[in-house]
Amino acid sequence: MALIEIVNVKKEYISGDESVEALRGVNISIEDGEFITIMGQSGSGKSTLLSVLGGMNHPTSGSVEMAGVRLYELAGEKLADFRAEHLGFVFQSFHLIPYLTAIENVMLPLAIVKMGNQAKREFARKSLERVGLGAKLDRLPNHLSGGEQERVAIARAIVNNPRILLADEPTGNLDSKTSEEVMSLFCELNDAGQTVVMVTHNPDNGRYADRTITLKDGMTVGAH
Numbered sequence: 001m002a003l004i005e006i007v008n009v010k011k012e013y014i015s016g017d018e019s020v021e022a023l024r025g026v027n028i029s030i031e032d033g034e035f036i037t038i039m040g041q042s043g044s045g046k047s048t049l050l051s052v053l054g055g056m057n058h059p060t061s062g063s064v065e066m067a068g069v070r071l072y073e074l075a076g077e078k079l080a081d082f083r084a085e086h087l088g089f090v091f092q093s094f095h096l097i098p099y100l101t102a103i104e105n106v107m108l109p110l111a112i113v114k115m116g117n118q119a120k121r122e123f124a125r126k127s128l129e130r131v132g133l134g135a136k137l138d139r140l141p142n143h144l145s146g147g148e149q150e151r152v153a154i155a156r157a158i159v160n161n162p163r164i165l166l167a168d169e170p171t172g173n174l175d176s177k178t179s180e181e182v183m184s185l186f187c188e189l190n191d192a193g194q195t196v197v198m199v200t201h202n203p204d205n206g207r208y209a210d211r212t213i214t215l216k217d218g219m220t221v222g223a224h
Contacts, residue, residue: 003195004030009062011048022048024218035190037206038199040215046199047168054166055083084112088157092169094149096141102128103137106156127155131185147178154185167198183208
């Protein structure tokens with residue numbers, strides 16, 4: 001059985017008297033260990049789909065099943081627990097806390113985990129070492145380059161060793177050389193067993209993936 005099963009998912013936004021269909025019956029099946037890129041023009045529904053996948057945006061209709069669990073049938077707290085345990089998120093704008101060091105930023109997802117502070121620091125240190133930042137644990141974000149900040153964001157996303165990594169335009173703010181380094185890092189994480197689902201507008205990123213799903217006007221128009 002697929003790790004992620006999206007069946008006839010629709011998402012409608014109501015704005016005043018108007019309704020906008022962001023997703024219009026999306027069906028996608030993703031296997032455990034796959035690296036998927038989701039592409040499409042601005043407004044095609046890519047980010048909406050990722051937020052639905054991440055348990056952050058209730059679809060208007062349809063079902064999202066992950067690891068055998070129907071995501072939106074979980075009560076609020078259970079859904080939050082599922083996200084914390086199974087999902088890691090990487091965003092285009094990093095979302096790092098400016099007054100926390102790299103290691104403190106990476107420790108944030110462990111705040112709700114029952115373990116001692118020393119153990120949390122050790123988890124975070126190992127996570128930063130995995131992304132090549134073992135020597136910059138105590139740097140503040142503004143003392144790191146854009147590529148390094150993105151690596152901190154990735155380290156934070158993988159600190160709890162989630163099965164699924166969701167990334168929204170992770171190279172959108174990076175130059176081409178740094179983008180290649182970050183994409184190579186995603187490949188390494190995927191090779192180590194993490195399922196990666198990445199929204200991107202950059203066709204070059206598609207060559208790193210097992211397959212690309214293209215969205216147009218809220219519908220899938222092809223996967224290869």
